[in-house]
Amino acid sequence: MKLVVAILPSVIVLAAHGQTPAPGTIESKAIVARMHEAALAYADCLQDFTCTRFLTRSAGSLLDGPHWRRLDTQEAVIAYVDHTEHADIVKVNGETVDLAKHIKRGPYFTPGGEFGGMLQKIFDRKAQAEFQWDHDEASSGLRTCVFRYNVPQATSTEIIQADADRVRLGHHGMVWADCLTGAVIRFRIETDIGESARSGRRVPVGFRIEVRYAPVTIGTQEFLLPQSAVETSLFDKTWTKLEIRFEQYRKFDANSVIKLGEDKD
16 A cells, blocks of 8 residues: 655645745754654643543454444543553443443454554654655645655564554655655655465554644643644455544543553554
8 A cells, every 4th residue: 555646846846835945954954853843842842631532443344445344432531641641441432331331342453552652663763764755735824835755564563463463564655744844844744565374364454543633721821732643544345434523622631530541652
């Protein structure tokens, strides 16, 4: 599963995006350096907080097309404490009791990593990601620089646990960042397709994820936090799609009870 990028004449690209000319090599490297610095410091800058995650899970046999069947809807309280994410599911398909029996079981993808974990897969120095300028965008006075990136399997830190297998996957995608600060406001990851052993045969595994961030005020401080995510994954012949919204950000209450059954980041 490869991302196909059409290469168009520069005049057409500039007209399509209404953008300024591409920066030179030195400026591009400086922007990427700011992105690295901001991404690697992202989790350390977050204070403890809670929010509500609204999740719709669907499954299908094809990635593209209308033939998705809904598995369930879930509402969870996310507690981000000591740089670790904990999820406490409080509602499934509108029900608040006997939650486990309402959750559809199977080889389905589970969410996680939106609070910086997946961002590290791109910017971890060990991953040795290669970045290439794509275009810039302007909205509400903010200039956003957009880069394509690629991480080969050999240096990738993305490892999927599929049954008993640990499958290392190369990946590529796009990163949108504030040109001045390097703060990432959106990213898209698409892994290569790997293989996992299942019942004596090899089955394909891989995923795509796109996360969008926006400023959120918690207490008296402003943070860049996830607003939405779309995540799709392949295991054998089944695609899973997760459509996620994050709302109701607030300061963490030290008296809250945290359930540690679903740690993700």
